Amino acid sequence: MAFGVRLRVSGDYACFTRPEMKVERVSYDVMTPSAARGILEAIHWKPAIKWIVEEIRVLKPIRFQSIRRNEVGAKAPVTAIRKAMRSDDLGDLSLVVEDHRQQRAATVLANVDYVISARFELTPKADGSDNPGKHLDTFNRRTRKGQCFHQPCLGTREFPARFELIEPDAPLPTPETETPDLGFGTPRDLGFMLYDIDHGGDRSSLFFRATLDRGVMKVPPPDSPEIRR
Amino acid sequence: MSALAALVRAYDRMAARNEVPPFGYSIQNIGFLISLNADGSVAGKPVDLRSGEGNKRRARPLAVPQPVKRTSGIAPNFLWDKTAYVLGVTEGDGKRTAAEHQAFVKLHREWLVGHDDEGLVALLRFLDGWLPERFDEWDWPEEMKDQNIVFVLERQRLDDVFIHDRPAARELWATLSAGSGKNAEAICLVSGEKAPVARLHPAIKGVWGAQSSGASIVSFNLDAFTSYGHEQGDNAPISEASAFAYTTALNRFLERDSGHRIQIGDASTVFWADAGAPEAAENAEDFFAGLLGIDDEKIANRGVQDTLDKIRAGCATADVLTELPEGVRFHILGLAPNAARLSVRFYLEDDFGVIARRYLKHVERLRIEPPPREAVPSMWRMLVETAVLRKSENIQPNLAGEWLRAILSDTPYPLTLLSTLIMRLRADHDVNALRVAMLKAILTKNFRMEVPVALDTACTDQGYLLGRLFALYEQAQTIALGHGVNATIKDKYYGAASAQPRKVFHLLESGSANHLSKIGKQKPGLKVNLEKRIGAIMELMEPAKDPFPASLPDRSQALFGLGYYHQRNEFFRKADKSLPEEAAA
Numbered sequence: 001m002a003f004g005v006r007l008r009v010s011g012d013y014a015c016f017t018r019p020e021m022k023v024e025r026v027s028y029d030v031m032t033p034s035a036a037r038g039i040l041e042a043i044h045w046k047p048a049i050k051w052i053v054e055e056i057r058v059l060k061p062i063r064f065q066s067i068r069r070n071e072v073g074a075k076a077p078v079t080a081i082r083k084a085m086r087s088d089d090l091g092d093l094s095l096v097v098e099d100h101r102q103q104r105a106a107t108v109l110a111n112v113d114y115v116i117s118a119r120f121e122l123t124p125k126a127d128g129s130d131n132p133g134k135h136l137d138t139f140n141r142r143t144r145k146g147q148c149f150h151q152p153c154l155g156t157r158e159f160p161a162r163f164e165l166i167e168p169d170a171p172l173p174t175p176e177t178e179t180p181d182l183g184f185g186t187p188r189d190l191g192f193m194l195y196d197i198d199h200g201g202d203r204s205s206l207f208f209r210a211t212l213d214r215g216v217m218k219v220p221p222p223d224s225p226e227i228r229r
Numbered sequence: 230m231s232a233l234a235a236l237v238r239a240y241d242r243m244a245a246r247n248e249v250p251p252f253g254y255s256i257q258n259i260g261f262l263i264s265l266n267a268d269g270s271v272a273g274k275p276v277d278l279r280s281g282e283g284n285k286r287r288a289r290p291l292a293v294p295q296p297v298k299r300t301s302g303i304a305p306n307f308l309w310d311k312t313a314y315v316l317g318v319t320e321g322d323g324k325r326t327a328a329e330h331q332a333f334v335k336l337h338r339e340w341l342v343g344h345d346d347e348g349l350v351a352l353l354r355f356l357d358g359w360l361p362e363r364f365d366e367w368d369w370p371e372e373m374k375d376q377n378i379v380f381v382l383e384r385q386r387l388d389d390v391f392i393h394d395r396p397a398a399r400e401l402w403a404t405l406s407a408g409s410g411k412n413a414e415a416i417c418l419v420s421g422e423k424a425p426v427a428r429l430h431p432a433i434k435g436v437w438g439a440q441s442s443g444a445s446i447v448s449f450n451l452d453a454f455t456s457y458g459h460e461q462g463d464n465a466p467i468s469e470a471s472a473f474a475y476t477t478a479l480n481r482f483l484e485r486d487s488g489h490r491i492q493i494g495d496a497s498t499v500f501w502a503d504a505g506a507p508e509a510a511e512n513a514e515d516f517f518a519g520l521l522g523i524d525d526e527k528i529a530n531r532g533v534q535d536t537l538d539k540i541r542a543g544c545a546t547a548d549v550l551t552e553l554p555e556g557v558r559f560h561i562l563g564l565a566p567n568a569a570r571l572s573v574r575f576y577l578e579d580d581f582g583v584i585a586r587r588y589l590k591h592v593e594r595l596r597i598e599p600p601p602r603e604a605v606p607s608m609w610r611m612l613v614e615t616a617v618l619r620k621s622e623n624i625q626p627n628l629a630g631e632w633l634r635a636i637l638s639d640t641p642y643p644l645t646l647l648s649t650l651i652m653r654l655r656a657d658h659d660v661n662a663l664r665v666a667m668l669k670a671i672l673t674k675n676f677r678m679e680v681p682v683a684l685d686t687a688c689t690d691q692g693y694l695l696g697r698l699f700a701l702y703e704q705a706q707t708i709a710l711g712h713g714v715n716a717t718i719k720d721k722y723y724g725a726a727s728a729q730p731r732k733v734f735h736l737l738e739s740g741s742a743n744h745l746s747k748i749g750k751q752k753p754g755l756k757v758n759l760e761k762r763i764g765a766i767m768e769l770m771e772p773a774k775d776p777f778p779a780s781l782p783d784r785s786q787a788l789f790g791l792g793y794y795h796q797r798n799e800f801f802r803k804a805d806k807s808l809p810e811e812a813a814a
């Protein structure tokens with residue numbers, strides 16, 4: 001693990017929304033790789049690097065809770081924004097909450113704690129001034145100080161994540177209770193899980209078969225055949 | 230595994246046993262049958278397929294070609310539909326009935342033309358010759374209007390082979406529904422295979438409170454719900470086959486008498502078992518249905534009653550549970566409607582033994598002396614205790630689902646349950662066994678407190694003691710003034726006494742002195758007895774601590790209710806038993 005990092009993230013709530021139930025939100029049981037990538041990118045990201053999540057370790061029992069909230073059902077259409085930019089008039093862009101209120105239920109995770117193990121690769125955008133050691137140092141330094149570009153979140157923005165670097169020589173934390181729902185005893189099949197959105201291609205969803213074995217969910221590398229595209 | 234994937238597996242198992250319609254078909258309630266001769270003429274009056282008596286007649290569920298999803302447009306179904314489409318007649322004012330009938334005829338002309346199957350030809354000839362006026366001319370039954378209609382060939386009528394069941398019709402439907410699958414292919418998130426993605430998913434019917442035409446779990450009915458410019462089903466790629474399978478299985482479970490559903494508060498809950506042997510699965514399902522009290526017969530049959538009785542008598546769960554089916558995965562899914570969509574309140578999947586044990590542990594936690602009147606209070610019976618006026622529509626949304634989830638996953642109960650119960654007690658002063666049992670369960674589970682099952686004269690918790698004391702003051706009042714008092718101290722002071730004892734207890738104390746002296750004039754023995762008991766409670770209070778605190782926290786308020794309940798029932802118990810336990814007091 002030359003350029004690997006391990007980051008412990010925790011929070012009171014989390015919602016890693018399943019795509020099939022994203023209107024009345026239901027969370028996946030475990031953090032998805034793309035959510036983990038989002039957290040890493042919130043702390044340190046440059047066009048020169050690409051984060052690759054290797055595994056996600058679950059430290060707390062998986063517990064759900066359901067909540068109901070008022071949200072809006074509309075979003076500002078791109079065309080209206082373009083028009084506003086052209087005409088320099090913000091008239092049509094307003095959104096009256098009272099008219100678009102939608103009550104939505106969500107089944108979210110409560111009290112979560114994960115360790116994200118990840119590495120990064122240099123992208124073609126890396127130039128002479130970039131080298132892996134520099135970015136690794138930057139990431140570690142920023143994490144130790146608690147710096148981030150924007151507040152990392154656990155799936156959705158309303159659930160902020162606390163983060164903490166696990167120093168390279170420190171041992172990995174283990175789950176406090178070894179329950180069967182974390183895959184102790186027999187590995188637990190989590191079904192197909194969202195791997196990421198194919199941002200380079202047609203923005204379709206990529207999936208992989210996730211299993212939780214002794215509290216660890218292994219994430220296949222990006223070019224692996226395990227990722228269905 | 231996700232709920233949808235589990236439902237697809239359940240569908241596969243049912244399909245293997247021929248219990249569900251194949252891909253492209255769905256079970257619909259069909260009211261009437263029109264029997265045709267080969268030349269398209271009608272053979273007699275339409276046959277009523279409904280069963281039952283009077284207003285409760287129920288249409289017959291039949292497997293028919295999958296209906297199109299109708300919202301506001303006109304879209305006929307294939308080979309069957311309601312009378313407005315099939316015959317052009319309807320009960321209502323029917324502004325567009327003619328257009329609907331035209332669409333039905335046009336579609337069938339288009340699709341059936343050139344087929345030489347006897348049934349299809351007969352139907353086509355029937356449609357060619359039909360005029361809506363005939364309905365009245367031929368004096369067809371009025372109640373047929375707005376029912377779903379299917380067709381049959383007269384000679385096959387008694388064999389129950391409908392026109393849509395004929396091999397030629399099935400073949401045609403297979404090509405037609407495949408032809409409509411112009412949808413883009415993508416990876417299905419249920420099966421992981423590349424397949425045409427369902428744009429709209431079939432409707433799910435039978436969720437309590439949802440639209441009667443059905444609602445969807447997977448739907449993107451507003452643009453705020455879509456991402457990355459995807460439309461409808463592309464936001465969550467699910468193949469047509471998977472979408473069909475999960476909705477069919479779910480609809481089947483949601484049927485009224487399926488034995489797989491139970492209504493808990495606002496959550497329509499379905500459950501199913503997954504086991505190698507179908508018998509073990511069935512056993513588990515029946516046991517669970519019995520546990521939650523859906524079906525009295527099942528309770529009697531499966532020995533669930535014995536199990537529950539033993540637990541109520543104080544046996545530990547581990548001793549009772551010896552005959553649970555082994556190796557059965559059990560799934561429980563709670564659905565509640567929300568604006569034409571369905572939301573998943575909870576989804577649990579675990580080994581059946583684990584789930585049953587958790588539920589029985591919950592029953593054990595609810596054990597209280599004296600027990601509630603009902604032998605097996607159902608979840609619903611308990612939930613209405615939290616509702617204003619005991620009306621089920623007043624049960625807090627979300628509470629039922631959260632509660633059942635907590636019970637079945639062995640996590641702390643929702644605390645809204647505690648606050649709601651305390652609020653109900655303060656509002657209507659009805660301290661009954663079910664409410665007290667729930668309070669006790671919450672204290673035991675959430676706060677890991679040792680809570681007495683029956684009257685515990687050694688328990689020194691402040692709330693518990695005050696509750697007992699309050700019950701004794703009430704007794705003194707009842708004995709002194711009889712039962713004719715308009716507002717007893719319970720009616721007047723229960724709320725204040727349980728929440729802010731300091732405010733009212735000195736009032737109660739001085740009042741009780743009057744009551745006691747009145748009792749003393751007629752029954753001196755009873756007065757001494759009551760004074761002794763009040764004294765015994767006072768003795769347990771710690772002098773250093775304020776005996777009547779300014780306020781009680783919610784936990785102590787719960788114990789107040791429990792202490793009151795125990796002490797009050799002790800009083801009643803003594804009345805019918807002649808042996809008083811003076812020594813213990």
